[in-house]
Amino acid sequence: MKNPTHRTEPLVVHRGAPRVAVIGAGISGLSCARELAVRGYDPVVFEASERTGGRCSSLATRVGCFDDGAQVITGTTRLAAYTAPQPGRLAASHVWSMPTAPVDVERFSRAGVHDEDDTDDPALALIGTVGVPSMRAMADTIAKPLQVRLNTPIHRAQRRHTNWVLTGASGDIDEDFQALVLAVPAPRALPLAKASPGLSQSLRGVHYGHRWVLLLGTERPVHLPSYRTFESGPIERIAAMHSKPGRASTVPQRWFVEASERWSMDHAAADAETVADLLLANFQAHAGRPVAPCFLLAHHWAHAFSDAPEPQAETLRYWWDDALLIGVCGDSVVPSRVDQVHRSGALLAARLAESLVARRWRSASVAAPAAKTATHSRTRSILLGTA
């Protein structure tokens, strides 16, 4: 099938409920769609690529899985509750901590071997929350009960009468949507927001920096902390995949190496092989000895981090054009962090639902007869994992 609908769990379809098109299956779009579905609306998520997650991304390689985008969630978020374990399932998120004393870092990083007789266990410093078994697992878990159309880039969105009509790679999509959510980086959202002068102007004001990252596999253990950020120099951050919970902790070790914004800018035109060699040399300098890589892959993120400032009010965490029923969430509006974009998507869903109710476009759970409503909303709640 060309454009498979990625839905692996049963879904109660709210027939007759207002339909909302959500463009982008990153964390912001999926969080928005999930909150809409919980409220009884009928969201459909359109995703250009073949997988969910966007920059909350993970890559399977011959040496194991790498998180090649977001590494860790550091802010307070309800996202972990979305992905809480269900009976018989692995949790899709877990806390990640590391030993604090350098000597213990070495002991723990030795191929993940931990001496059972050790009684002087080191203090653990909390790094944050990570997806298990990969960062992308969180997106996959949120997406499960939703209607997500993968491999479906949206090129145009037009307002016709009271509906939105979308155009994909093979022409108009023969479905009407009452509302539209843009959950993609500003440069991708701009062509889709043409109908709204206000949103277009706001989107034009957002700028993104790009970023080089290196995925590095090493047969011999490298004795560096599991997670470290650097104030200066070409490398801004290193993260050990093999020390994250729910991953193989054995060799080959798998390191994520993130170049600084400045270095990435200076090497914008460089090819991936050159970048990989340069970042490897810098990683070796931190390791204090030569590192023989068994896997080396440099990846360039074109829209990595936005310059959106921290919003001063909850209502500033999304943009909403109430006349046209089109909104923007994600890091066009809030800083580029998983917890921030999650909140942005969830808050936009709440605002959008308010507008639909005001127009008497009730959700299925509101519009349905009393007895049916109870069944619908209860079933939906169970499927979506909310109490």
Ligand SMILES: Cc1cc2nc3c(=O)[nH]c(=O)nc-3n(C[C@H](O)[C@H](O)[C@H](O)COP(=O)(O)OP(=O)(O)OC[C@H]3O[C@@H](n4cnc5c(N)ncnc54)[C@H](O)[C@@H]3O)c2cc1C
């Ligand atoms: C290298 C790197 C490291 C990071 N590290 C961290 C970290 O440690 N902690 C943290 O909190 N954050 C981190 N971030 C930031 C975080 O990953 C992002 O802010 C967040 O994932 C953005 O989510 P989003 O849903 O707003 O957008 P995205 O994740 O970009 O999702 C947008 C989705 O829309 C799709 N799309 C785009 N255009 C179209 C279209 N026309 N039609 C259909 N689909 C389309 C894209 O394919 C994508 O899947 C990092 C980012 C990068 C790049």
